[in-house]
Amino acid sequence: MVQVKICGLKHETAVRAAVDVGADFLGFVFAHSKRQVSVEQAKQLAQNVPSHVKKVGVFVNEELSSIQHAITEAGLDYVQLHGDESPAFCQQIGVPVIKAFQVISTEDVEQIGAYDCAYYLLDSPAGKYRGGNGETFDWTLTKQYDFLNKRVILAGGLRQDNVQEAIDEVQPTAVDVSSGVETDGEKDVEKIQAFINTVKKGE
Numbered sequence: 001m002v003q004v005k006i007c008g009l010k011h012e013t014a015v016r017a018a019v020d021v022g023a024d025f026l027g028f029v030f031a032h033s034k035r036q037v038s039v040e041q042a043k044q045l046a047q048n049v050p051s052h053v054k055k056v057g058v059f060v061n062e063e064l065s066s067i068q069h070a071i072t073e074a075g076l077d078y079v080q081l082h083g084d085e086s087p088a089f090c091q092q093i094g095v096p097v098i099k100a101f102q103v104i105s106t107e108d109v110e111q112i113g114a115y116d117c118a119y120y121l122l123d124s125p126a127g128k129y130r131g132g133n134g135e136t137f138d139w140t141l142t143k144q145y146d147f148l149n150k151r152v153i154l155a156g157g158l159r160q161d162n163v164q165e166a167i168d169e170v171q172p173t174a175v176d177v178s179s180g181v182e183t184d185g186e187k188d189v190e191k192i193q194a195f196i197n198t199v200k201k202g203e
């Protein structure tokens, strides 16, 4: 069963829509981004999320103490590290880690071998921000790496109209979307519903 993460949530309406339609993970961006939320905002958004939906905090090269503060205050289940965090840093977090890799060449995918994390997120190269730029990467690069039993989350420019092709090509454990479920820079409830339904119907 391919799982779905809806990322960059800033408003209660979108959180509720994602939960109601069947999202498996919700992402709150603490990193520098147009989708950035404070710890207090994330805490408010997270408070009514049922426990089967996992709350993910997204950070880029953040201090360990700040990450741990957000975990405690907002009740995060996972931390997504979207910067240059080392394998050793990932071991210190205290909750399971989703480590993100920006894929330009097969070497970027091969870095996964040095990490021991819960999930490995493959994203497109950074644009204005370290993620959430709405661009796809060359999915065929993933074919040249043996992921063994490593759990892969595919991200980067996914939308309702390309997500099934992406799943067929990469065979990820989960897909992650931010820009592709927005209209004019804000989360769009109908796009969230359509994205999740497309992934779940494809099973």
Ligand SMILES: O=C(O)c1ccccc1N[C@@H]1O[C@H](COP(=O)(O)O)[C@@H](O)[C@H]1O
Binding pocket: 007, 008, 027, 029, 031, 032, 033, 034, 035, 036, 058, 060, 082, 121, 123, 129, 130, 131, 132, 133, 134, 135, 155, 156, 157, 158, 176, 177, 178, 179, 180
């Ligand atoms: O969403 C953001 O603004 C963001 C900022 C900094 C790091 C990661 C961010 N989001 C992650 O980026 C990818 C791809 O998003 P998109 O669908 O291409 O917009 C995804 O993993 C988000 O979790």
